[in-house]
Amino acid sequence: MSELRGPVDYHIHPGYSIDAQPVSIESYCRRAVDLKLIEICFTTHLEVDPARRNLDWFVRCGGQVRRMDDPRWLDLYFRDLHRARDSHAPHLAVKAGLEVGYEPGRERIIERLLDAYPFDFVLGSIHCLEHVAISSKRECAGYFSRRNAAAVAADYFTRLGQAVRTGLFDCIAHVDLYRRYGRAFLGPATDDLHRGHVEKIFRDMAQRGMGLEINTSGLRRGLGDLHPSPDIMKTAVQSGITIFTTGSDAHSLAETGQGIDVARRLLSGFSLSATTFTRRKPDGYTGVDKPAALP
Numbered sequence: 191m192s193e194l195r196g197p198v199d200y201h202i203h204p205g206y207s208i209d210a211q212p213v214s215i216e217s218y219c220r221r222a223v224d225l226k227l228i229e230i231c232f233t234t235h236l237e238v239d240p241a242r243r244n245l246d247w248f249v250r251c252g253g254q255v256r257r258m259d260d261p262r263w264l265d266l267y268f269r270d271l272h273r274a275r276d277s278h279a280p281h282l283a284v285k286a287g288l289e290v291g292y293e294p295g296r297e298r299i300i301e302r303l304l305d306a307y308p309f310d311f312v313l314g315s316i317h318c319l320e321h322v323a324i325s326s327k328r329e330c331a332g333y334f335s336r337r338n339a340a341a342v343a344a345d346y347f348t349r350l351g352q353a354v355r356t357g358l359f360d361c362i363a364h365v366d367l368y369r370r371y372g373r374a375f376l377g378p379a380t381d382d383l384h385r386g387h388v389e390k391i392f393r394d395m396a397q398r399g400m401g402l403e404i405n406t407s408g409l410r411r412g413l414g415d416l417h418p419s420p421d422i423m424k425t426a427v428q429s430g431i432t433i434f435t436t437g438s439d440a441h442s443l444a445e446t447g448q449g450i451d452v453a454r455r456l457l458s459g460f461s462l463s464a465t466t467f468t469r470r471k472p473d474g475y476t477g478v479d480k481p482a483a484l485p
């Protein structure tokens with residue numbers, strides 16, 4: 191895969207995400223140009239858990255908050271993305287992405303939506319367990335306070351393995367998100383929860399050609415390091431994963447591109463660089479998954 195010419199941010203929440211600042215796609219693009227990013231991918235949220243219908247299923251567009259299950263909001267999202275793409279070419283590449291909060295049993299709904307629009311890149315995320323957002327400071331006690339470390343590990347990694355096996359996602363976002371708030375309940379054991387669980391999942395991801403995200407939000411959200419942790423990153427590389435993306439998980443203009451330099455240094459330490467995607471394929475992908483047999 192060719193070396194990228196500059197930094198890319200592949201995890202940005204524009205104002206369409208109701209938990210983000212109400213900032214337009216165009217404003218993020220201008221900010222990215224100022225920061226000398228060469229490519230960005232917008233990854234607004236898609237949540238599909240019916241139990242959280244009245245909590246999560248909302249999107250901000252056209253100056254209003256709308257229900258997410260009416261997919262016409264995606265027409266506006268793509269209109270904004272195409273305009274931004276045209277106005278910033280060739281200095282900044284603008285990609286169309288989505289961050290899907292995976293929920294088992296909702297595969298057909300997700301698949302239909304992904305097939306209906308020309309996405310470049312789709313992140314799969316585990317945000318909720320037992321219908322509680324472990325990514326939310328306000329909600330997470332409802333999950334973590336009732337379980338020990340072994341139960342959390344079993345729940346989280348079972349769900350992650352399911353998400354990978356659906357084949358619906360190009361890349362897994364913030365693979366150890368449970369560390370952000372879990373540590374306050376589970377203590378230092380949180381940093382070892384992945385052991386014995388994540389190895390098989392990573393081998394599966396490597397075989398499928400799936401990517402793993404280096405998510406920099408941990409640097410600014412109290413964790414002090416990246417997702418994944420150094421040990422999980424090492425395991426990913428040892429398991430054969432070669433596709434990595436870099437994302438700030440920005441929910442505001444100020445967060446755009448934050449920590450991408452740290453993520454790039456981590457990758458270059460493994461002689462790797464960030465991968466970009468076009469229409470759901472890693473750029474530089476030749477269509478040959480396995481080397482041809484020698485004559």
Ligand SMILES: [Zn+2]
Nearest residue numbers: 289315363364
């Ligand atoms: Zn997320």
Ligand SMILES: [Zn+2]
Nearest residue numbers: 201203289439
């Ligand atoms: Zn996100």
